[in-house]
Amino acid sequence: MFTTAIRRMSFLPRLVDEGRTHIQLRELPRSALLTDLRRLCIRNQLLGVTDVAIDYHRFLPTGRAYLTLAHTDNLHKNLQALDKASVGSLPIRAVSAPPPRFSHGRLYKTETQRKVFAGNGPHGGILSRMKHVVVWGLPGKISGEAVENYLRDFRLDNMDGKSAAVKVELPTNTFSLYSRYLVRPTSTAEAHRLVRQLHMSYYEPEQWGKRYQLRARVVY
CATH class of the missing domain: 3.30.70.330 (RRM (RNA recognition motif) domain)
Incomplete structure (x- = not known):
């Protein structure tokens, strides 16, 4: 038995x-x-x-x-x-x-109707591999337009009226002095170039000193 x-x-x-x-x-x-x-x-x-x-x-x-x-x-x-x-x-x-949850880059809307990415799950829920970069450590209230302007020396994909910088959603009922953005360069090579130059640098140090240290990673 x-x-x-x-x-x-x-x-x-x-x-x-x-x-x-x-x-x-x-x-x-x-x-x-x-x-x-x-x-x-x-x-x-x-x-x-x-x-x-x-x-x-x-x-x-x-x-x-x-x-x-x-x-x-x-x-x-x-x-x-x-x-x-x-x-x-x-x-x-x-x-x-079991099969993992995969949102296929679904966009969520906040109470103010701003479009934001959650960035959860396999591949972060995006379809275009190695052509996105997540940047965090930015000022909490910075806009997508300001992020694009700050990255104007890089080739960003803002064709067809799509924003090249989209805010990453904060978990519910949380607050942060910093913000996180998903940035879409025009190519994989440009994504890696952006990370090399941006990672561990400081956002507008002439104005803010070392208050905002940036991190950047390619999303795979």
Whole structure:
């Protein structure tokens, strides 16, 4: 009877995982890039991976990522291959997962009807990979137009009447002296150039000194 119980318990993970085609990677370094995760897939000889997506909260990495598989038959083989896997010499965890929420860049509206991005979920909920940059540390009340003007030395995509700088939504009932914006350069190369020049610089130091130190990251 005891042997039968153990045998039944061994089937439980497969019953829970049945039909799943996603693997969630956990305990990733916050600095991990898509290239690191793709190397992980190649190094561990994963099968049928069709998409690799970093998970974000307000466009900042959560330390998690999702692998999408072509077929559920690949799930358990890949989970076994990822046992004791590491990224950047740090051990990670891999578990089966239901399909993650993906908002496809949905725009939300605040009470003042300003359009803002939430920036949550795989790829931060945006479709155009590596062509967006999140910039934070800006003055709390700065407008999108002022952000675009501040970044006028960079090539931003504001074609078709679309704003090239969109405010990132604050969680409900929270307040901050700083603001966060999603900026859309015209190319991946321009996105990386913007990050190199903007990250750890100061916003208008002639006026504000070192009050507003900026951070910038490409959204993958």
